[in-house]
Amino acid sequence: MKQTKLILIGSALLASSTFINLAHATVIDRATILANTCAGCHGPNGISNGPLTPSIAGLPKNYISESMYDFATGKRPSTVMQRIAKGYTDADIKALSDYFSKLPKKATEPKKTNNHHGHNH
Amino acid sequence: MTNISRRDLLKSSAVTAAGATAGLTGIASASNHGKHNHSKSKRVVIVGGGIGGATAAQYLKKMDSDIDVTLIEANKNYHTCFMSNEVIGGVRPMDSIEFNYDKLAEKGIKVVFGSVINIDPDKQRVITKDNKVFSYDRAIVSPGIDFKYDEIEGYSKEVSETSIPHAWKAGPQTAMLLKQLQEMKDGGTFVIVTPPNPFRCPPGPYERASLVAAYFKKHKPNSKVVILDPKEKFSKFGLFMDGWKRHYGYGTDKSIITWIGKEAGGTVSKVDVATKTVTAEAGEFKADVLNIIPPQKAGPIAFETDLVGDLDWCSVDHKTFESTIHKNIHVIGDASIASPMPKSGYSANSQAKVCAAAIASSLNGVPMPDPSWVNTCYSIIAPKDGVSVAMVYAYKDGKIIKVKGSGGLTGPYNAEDRKREELYAHSWFNNITADIFG
Numbered sequence: 001m002k003q004t005k006l007i008l009i010g011s012a013l014l015a016s017s018t019f020i021n022l023a024h025a026t027v028i029d030r031a032t033i034l035a036n037t038c039a040g041c042h043g044p045n046g047i048s049n050g051p052l053t054p055s056i057a058g059l060p061k062n063y064i065s066e067s068m069y070d071f072a073t074g075k076r077p078s079t080v081m082q083r084i085a086k087g088y089t090d091a092d093i094k095a096l097s098d099y100f101s102k103l104p105k106k107a108t109e110p111k112k113t114n115n116h117h118g119h120n121h
Numbered sequence: 122m123t124n125i126s127r128r129d130l131l132k133s134s135a136v137t138a139a140g141a142t143a144g145l146t147g148i149a150s151a152s153n154h155g156k157h158n159h160s161k162s163k164r165v166v167i168v169g170g171g172i173g174g175a176t177a178a179q180y181l182k183k184m185d186s187d188i189d190v191t192l193i194e195a196n197k198n199y200h201t202c203f204m205s206n207e208v209i210g211g212v213r214p215m216d217s218i219e220f221n222y223d224k225l226a227e228k229g230i231k232v233v234f235g236s237v238i239n240i241d242p243d244k245q246r247v248i249t250k251d252n253k254v255f256s257y258d259r260a261i262v263s264p265g266i267d268f269k270y271d272e273i274e275g276y277s278k279e280v281s282e283t284s285i286p287h288a289w290k291a292g293p294q295t296a297m298l299l300k301q302l303q304e305m306k307d308g309g310t311f312v313i314v315t316p317p318n319p320f321r322c323p324p325g326p327y328e329r330a331s332l333v334a335a336y337f338k339k340h341k342p343n344s345k346v347v348i349l350d351p352k353e354k355f356s357k358f359g360l361f362m363d364g365w366k367r368h369y370g371y372g373t374d375k376s377i378i379t380w381i382g383k384e385a386g387g388t389v390s391k392v393d394v395a396t397k398t399v400t401a402e403a404g405e406f407k408a409d410v411l412n413i414i415p416p417q418k419a420g421p422i423a424f425e426t427d428l429v430g431d432l433d434w435c436s437v438d439h440k441t442f443e444s445t446i447h448k449n450i451h452v453i454g455d456a457s458i459a460s461p462m463p464k465s466g467y468s469a470n471s472q473a474k475v476c477a478a479a480i481a482s483s484l485n486g487v488p489m490p491d492p493s494w495v496n497t498c499y500s501i502i503a504p505k506d507g508v509s510v511a512m513v514y515a516y517k518d519g520k521i522i523k524v525k526g527s528g529g530l531t532g533p534y535n536a537e538d539r540k541r542e543e544l545y546a547h548s549w550f551n552n553i554t555a556d557i558f559g
C-alpha cells in the first residue's frame with residue numbers, strides 16, 4: 001500500500017512539473033476514505049461531542065480492531081456497531097484501526113509532558 | 122512550425138511523460154481537463170450550503186488547502202431538518218437546529234450569500250441573482266429538493282407559506298407547524314399527507330407522527346394524528362407499528378394514531394385550503410392542523426442547468442458524482458440519483474466526502490482509491506425509544522452497492538437499548554453537525 005502511494009506521487013511529479021503545489025497536496029488514501037464515514041457518528045477526527053457515543057481517536061490499535069470483530073460477531077453487544085462492523089474486510093479494519101489509533105485523543109487538549117498513567121481530569 | 126514556442130514543446134513533452142506512466146496511474150485522464158491543468162488553477166464552486174455542500178467545502182479544504190473553494194448559499198443561517206421533528210414535538214428548542222457559516226469562513230472557504238440562477242457548463246461559470254460571476258474548474262451542486270405542489274390540487278408554495286406548511290425544509294416552516302400545533306385545542310386532529318417515493322428522509326413523516334402523538338399524549342390527550350399515505354409500506358414499518366402499539370394504543374379504538382395506506386385509500390388528490398379539508402381516495406378528512414408533504418424533485422437549479430434530463434433527479438457517476446449530462450459539474454445529496462442510498466443527511470454527508478476526494482484527486486492528477494459510504498437514519502418513536510436503520514456501501518462495477526451482511530434495522534424491543542439509541546441519535550446530531558458546520 002505505502003509503496004504504491006510513493007510510486008503514484010513520483011509519477012505525478014514527473015508527469016507535470018506545473019503542479020507546483022503537489023508536494024503539499026494530500027493524497028487521499030483508502031484509510032482516510034473509510035475513516036471519513038465514521039465521523040457522522042463518532043465526530044470529526046474521532047472526537048465525539050456526546051452525550052453517549054464514544055470517541056475513538058487514540059484508542060489502541062488492537063483494541064479498535066478487536067472491537068470491530070467482536071461487534072461483527074455479536075460477542076460484544078452493541079446497538080448499531082454490529083450492523084456497521086459487518087461492512088468491512090480484514091484490510092479495511094486494519095486500515096481503520098491504524099488510522100484512528102494515530103489520531104490525538106483530544107484535538108484541543110494541551111500537550112502534557114511526563115504524564116504517567118494519566119489519572120488527570 | 123515557427124508558431125510553436127519552446128513553452129509549447131515543453132508542455133507536450135510533459136504530456137508524453139504523463140502518457141508513459143498513465144497505464145499505471147491514470148494520469149492521462151487528468152490532463153484532459155483543459156487549460157486549467159497547466160496552470161495551478163484549482164477552483165471549486167459549490168452551489169448550496171446545506172448538508173452536502175457544506176460538508177464538501179470542509180473536506181475539499183481538508184484534503185488540499187490549495188483548492189480555492191467558494192460556497193454559494195441562499196440563506197445566512199441553515200436549519201437542519203434532522204431533529205426538526207423534535208422541535209415540532211415541543212421537546213427541542215428551535216435555536217438548537219440553527220447553524221451558520223462562520224467556521225467555514227475561518228477555514229478559508231469563501232462563503233458567498235446569494236441565489237444561483239444559472240450555471241454555464243460550457244464557459245464553466247456560476248451566476249447569481251445579483252449578477253456575480255464565479256468561474257470554476259469543478260462545480261458541486263447540492264441544492265436539495267423542490268416540491269411538486271401542483272400534484273395536490275389547491276396546494277401551492279404560497280399556501281405552504283401562509284397556512285398549510287410542508288415543514289420539509291426546516292426553519293420558518295418548522296416554526297409555523299410548531300405554532301399551529303401548540304395553538305390547537307385539545308380534541309383536534311392533526312393530518313399529515315405523506316409523499317410517494319422517492320423523497321427526502323423516508324422515515325421522516327412517521328417520526329413526525331410519532332413525536333406529535335407523544336406531545337398529544339402528554340398535553341392534549343383527546344387529540345388525534347391521521348396519516349394519509351399513497352404507499353402501502355414505509356421505512357422502518359415494523360418498528361413504527363410496534364412502537365405505536367406500545368406508546369399510542371395503535372390498533373385499538375383509543376389509538377392516537379391512524380394510518381391510512383394506499384390500499385385503504387390514503388392517496389390525496391385535493392385540498393380545500395379554507396377549511397383545511399383534504400380529499401383522499403378514502404374520502405374527505407378535515408384537519409385542525411394540516412401538514413402536506415408534497416411529491417418531490419431536485420432543487421430548481423438542477424432543472425435550470427439541465428442536470429436532470431427527462432428525470433426528476435440528477436443522474437451521476439457513482440464514484441465521482443460527476444453529472445452524466447454535464448462534465449465538471451458534480452451533484453450530491455438529495456438531488457442526485459445515488460440509490461441504493463436513501464435521500465438522507467447522512468447520505469449527503471458521506472457522498473460529499475467521496476465527491477471531494479474525487480475532485481481533489483483529479484485536480485492534483487492522482488488517482489482516487491475505491492470509495493466507501495455509510496448511511497444511518499435514527500428515528501425517535503417516543504421519548505426513550507430510539508431506533509435506527511444503517512448500511513455500509515461499496516463501489517462495484519460502476520455502481521454503489523450495499524455491502525452484503527452489513528446494515529439493517531434495530532432489533533426487537535429492548536428498553537435499555539432503545540434508551541441508548543435515543544442518546545446515540547442525539548450524539549449523531551451533535552457529531553454530524555460538528556462535521557458539517559464546526
Ligand SMILES: Cc1cc2nc3c(=O)[nH]c(=O)nc-3n(C[C@H](O)[C@H](O)[C@H](O)COP(=O)(O)OP(=O)(O)OC[C@H]3O[C@@H](n4cnc5c(N)ncnc54)[C@H](O)[C@@H]3O)c2cc1C
Pocket residue numbers: 168169170171172173174193194195196199201202203204205206235236237238263264265266288289290321322325420421422453454455456464465466467468469497498499500
Ligand atoms: C423532518 C426531516 C427529518 C430528517 N431527519 C433526518 C435524519 O434523522 N437523518 C438524516 O440523515 N437525514 C434526515 N433528513 C434528511 C436531510 O435533511 C436531507 O437529506 C439533507 O438535508 C440533504 O442534504 P442536501 O445537501 O441534499 O440538501 P439541503 O441540506 O437541503 O441543502 C440545500 C441547500 O442549498 C441551498 N440552495 C438551493 N438552491 C440554491 C441556489 N440556487 N443558490 C444558492 N443556494 C441554493 C439551500 O438554501 C440549502 O441550504 C430529514 C429531513 C426531514 C425533512
